[in-house]
Amino acid sequence: MENNILSLDKLLIGKKAIVRALVAEGLERRRLLDLGLVQGTPVEALHVSPTGDPIAYSIMGAVIALRSNDASKVIVQNLS
Amino acid sequence: MLITNIGLAGNPNVGKSTVFNALTGLKQHTGNWPGKTVVHATGKYTYKDQTFSVTDLPGTYSLTTNSQEEEIAREFILEHDFDVIVIVVDATCMERNLNLVLQIIEAFSNSVVCINLLDEAKKKKIEIDQEALSELLGVPVVGIVARSKINLDKLKEQIYLSANSNEPIVRKKINLSEEETTKTINRAKNIYRKCVKVKKQNYDALDRRLDNIVTSKKFGFTIMMLLLSLIFWITLIGANYPSDLIFNFLFWLQDVLFGAMTKIGVPAIIIDISLYGVYQTLAWVVSVMLPPMAIFFPLFTLLEDFGYLPRVAFNMDKFFQKACAHGKQALTMCMGFGCNACAIIGCRIIESPREKLIAILTNNFVPCNGRFPTLIAIISMFFAGMTLSPLNNIISVIILTSVIIFGIIITLLVSRILSNTILKGLPSSFALELPPYRRPQIGQVIIRSILDRTIFVLGRAIIVAAPAGFVIWIFANIEIGNSSIISICTDFLDPFAKLIGLDGVILLAFILGFPANEIVLPIVIMIYLATGTMIELDIPQLKTLLVDNGWTITTAVCTMLFCLLHFPCGTTCLTIKKETQSWKWTGLAFLIPTMTGFIVCFIVAQTLNLILSYL
Ligand SMILES: Nc1nc2c(ncn2[C@@H]2O[C@H](COP(=O)(O)OP(=O)(O)OP(=O)(O)O)[C@@H](O)[C@H]2O)c(=O)[nH]1
Numbered sequence: 106m107e108n109n110i111l112s113l114d115k116l117l118i119g120k121k122a123i124v125r126a127l128v129a130e131g132l133e134r135r136r137l138l139d140l141g142l143v144q145g146t147p148v149e150a151l152h153v154s155p156t157g158d159p160i161a162y163s164i165m166g167a168v169i170a171l172r173s174n175d176a177s178k179v180i181v182q183n184l185s
Numbered sequence: 186m187l188i189t190n191i192g193l194a195g196n197p198n199v200g201k202s203t204v205f206n207a208l209t210g211l212k213q214h215t216g217n218w219p220g221k222t223v224v225h226a227t228g229k230y231t232y233k234d235q236t237f238s239v240t241d242l243p244g245t246y247s248l249t250t251n252s253q254e255e256e257i258a259r260e261f262i263l264e265h266d267f268d269v270i271v272i273v274v275d276a277t278c279m280e281r282n283l284n285l286v287l288q289i290i291e292a293f294s295n296s297v298v299c300i301n302l303l304d305e306a307k308k309k310k311i312e313i314d315q316e317a318l319s320e321l322l323g324v325p326v327v328g329i330v331a332r333s334k335i336n337l338d339k340l341k342e343q344i345y346l347s348a349n350s351n352e353p354i355v356r357k358k359i360n361l362s363e364e365e366t367t368k369t370i371n372r373a374k375n376i377y378r379k380c381v382k383v384k385k386q387n388y389d390a391l392d393r394r395l396d397n398i399v400t401s402k403k404f405g406f407t408i409m410m411l412l413l414s415l416i417f418w419i420t421l422i423g424a425n426y427p428s429d430l431i432f433n434f435l436f437w438l439q440d441v442l443f444g445a446m447t448k449i450g451v452p453a454i455i456i457d458i459s460l461y462g463v464y465q466t467l468a469w470v471v472s473v474m475l476p477p478m479a480i481f482f483p484l485f486t487l488l489e490d491f492g493y494l495p496r497v498a499f500n501m502d503k504f505f506q507k508a509c510a511h512g513k514q515a516l517t518m519c520m521g522f523g524c525n526a527c528a529i530i531g532c533r534i535i536e537s538p539r540e541k542l543i544a545i546l547t548n549n550f551v552p553c554n555g556r557f558p559t560l561i562a563i564i565s566m567f568f569a570g571m572t573l574s575p576l577n578n579i580i581s582v583i584i585l586t587s588v589i590i591f592g593i594i595i596t597l598l599v600s601r602i603l604s605n606t607i608l609k610g611l612p613s614s615f616a617l618e619l620p621p622y623r624r625p626q627i628g629q630v631i632i633r634s635i636l637d638r639t640i641f642v643l644g645r646a647i648i649v650a651a652p653a654g655f656v657i658w659i660f661a662n663i664e665i666g667n668s669s670i671i672s673i674c675t676d677f678l679d680p681f682a683k684l685i686g687l688d689g690v691i692l693l694a695f696i697l698g699f700p701a702n703e704i705v706l707p708i709v710i711m712i713y714l715a716t717g718t719m720i721e722l723d724i725p726q727l728k729t730l731l732v733d734n735g736w737t738i739t740t741a742v743c744t745m746l747f748c749l750l751h752f753p754c755g756t757t758c759l760t761i762k763k764e765t766q767s768w769k770w771t772g773l774a775f776l777i778p779t780m781t782g783f784i785v786c787f788i789v790a791q792t793l794n795l796i797l798s799y800l
């Protein structure tokens with residue numbers, strides 16, 4: 106079980122996960138919450154930019170790109 | 186008369202402006218990327234003898250975050266005296282949209298939910314139970330297709346009904362705590378589950394496949410380059426024919442006018458001023474500058490409508506990270522291709538003030554529509570030969586693309602320097618939405634933007650180019666001592682201009698072109714013509730005229746570079762003042778590109794001269 110916990114930026118492309126917690130603070134936390142990244146939200150990693158960062162995720166039916174710096178503050182549980 | 190106030194709110198890129206246009210018959214700009222509208226627009230329509238005033242708001246993800254757009258939306262929703270708020274949502278992205286819907290309903294009781302893009306939803310086999318949704322939300326729901334105006338009457342009727350209901354309107358300032366945010370989002374997910382059925386599991390498979398290619402390591406950047414080059418190529422080829430036609434017509438007309446004016450006995454000096462001053466400057470602007478502008482713009486709009494621009498931002502983001510800048514700066518740069526002043530306003534999509542300033546200060550390194558033709562004209566005169574052979578065109582395209590890439594590199598470098606000096610700081614967090622691709626309305630986009638551009642350029646030509654032609658003629662013909670005012674000015678500028686590879690005339694033209702960049706090259710031509718004559722007026726002769734006036738390869742290269750790297754035009758400066766509320770930043774926005782231009786042109790000119798002297 107423990108092995109399945111990772112930060113969102115480490116989620117492999119094509120993998121699905123569920124948001125467990127946010128480690129961001131203040132405005133940044135607020136922004137992530139508003140994207141729908143609250144506990145229990147499913148996410149999927151879809152595309153990597155040619156340079157490796159950012160990564161686009163499917164979040165609540167929309168495709169949202171996050172920089173690894175921001176995505177690393179979202180803790181998720183791998184589903185597969 | 187009583188006017189009913191309607192607000193159009195919703196997430197970015199759900200079609201609010203399209204709904205606005207459908208309701209009011211106006212022409213707010215729309216585009217397939219989040220953040221197209223940054224300034225609210227108002228328009229009116231009448232339904233059943235009642236007048237409705239509609240306000241198109243910038244899109245927002247939430248009423249609680251702290252960005253400028255979202256603050257505008259929130260202020261408007263709460264403080265403006267709206268009678269009804271229409272919350273526009275994207276039928277293909279209901280889950281995400283419902284979050285904001287719930288927030289707005291909570292803040293403002295008299296809301297109507299308008300589900301847009303039902304055509305796209307149908308294609309993707311997404312079914313929405315509108316009745317159940319209305320029941321769960323407790324507000325009326327209307328489904329429409331804004332682009333083809335399907336069910337628009339239903340929406341108008343519902344707005345009418347809601348506006349005339351006797352229920353008192355409750356406005357509530359909401360400040361969602363984290364707990365409440367979570368609750369709202371979970372409620373959104375719940376409602377979504379109950380009302381939306383996705384019949385096709387991989388409804389967005391096509392978008393994903395396309396994105397896999399467009400953002401791939403292998404093809405991502407190549408496709409970007411190819412698309413940019415393709416647009417340039419079409420512009421170059423396409424502009425040549427109308428250029429020649431318009432040119433011949435206008436200069437034929439000049440002769441006719443001359444004949445007519447002489448016949449009715451107009452004094453020679455008036456003929457000279459009006460024909461060889463005002464008319465000719467106008468003719469140069471219209472024949473040389475207008476065609477590339479009128480072709481490039483619609484092509485770019487097509488790309489925008491298709492939804493490609495956010496992908497550019499996605500691919501390029503790492504570079505902006507390295508420059509400690511905001512990823513959406515790539516979007517504002519794209520807007521700069523159209524018009525730098527519009528792009529400055531567009532910088533509002535960047536939430537953090539520091540990164541927004543960087544985007545504003547560096548936006549001018551992207552050549553706007555008005556500067557493009559100058560680049561194209563110089564390239565085709567000096568680097569690709571005047572003929573239309575395919576090879577020459579490809580050379581032109583490669584050079585033009587390189588110039589643009591050079592501008593991008595300078596943008597990144599200067600952004601980086603700013604981030605390390607006067608605008609110190611780390612990049613802030615942001616999210617970039619990659620919207621679904623949509624088939625652009627090709628015919629409509631092309632026709633409308635060509636018309637829009639043409640009217641816009643003609644209007645500006647009359648306001649700016651005509652007076653400039655007048656002034657130049659006067660200056661060229663009034664003599665102080667033994668030389669005309671023009672030559673006094675150009676002689677004064679000449680020594681310095683030569684250092685940076687230009688000449689006094691070119692530098693003066695850039696200065697006189699401050700009100701509008703598209704008159705720079707025409708002014709250069711006019712000044713040269715005022716001192717010499719062009720035997721035959723046609724475009725190949727232009728090169729001869731320039732060469733006769735001392736243009737070399739160095740001059741051509743430096744003029745192109747200076748065109749890319751110099752002070753923003755008057756309109757852009759005013760816009761920067763308005764947006765930053767500060768003379769200091771406006772001054773810097775003027776100085777930074779100008780100094781960059783001086784330095785780059787100086788280095789290039791001296792190096793080229795050195796190399797050429799050895800050849
Ligand atoms: N197929 C289809 N496309 C639509 C419809 N309505 C809008 N669009 C397209 O959706 C895109 C976004 O439309 P806009 O009206 O600019 O969206 P907006 O909500 O004003 O966006 P922002 O100003 O960025 O918040 C454009 O490319 C429109 O052409 C529709 O009913 N059907």
Ligand SMILES: [Mg+2]
Binds near residue numbers: 203242
């Ligand atoms: Mg809009």
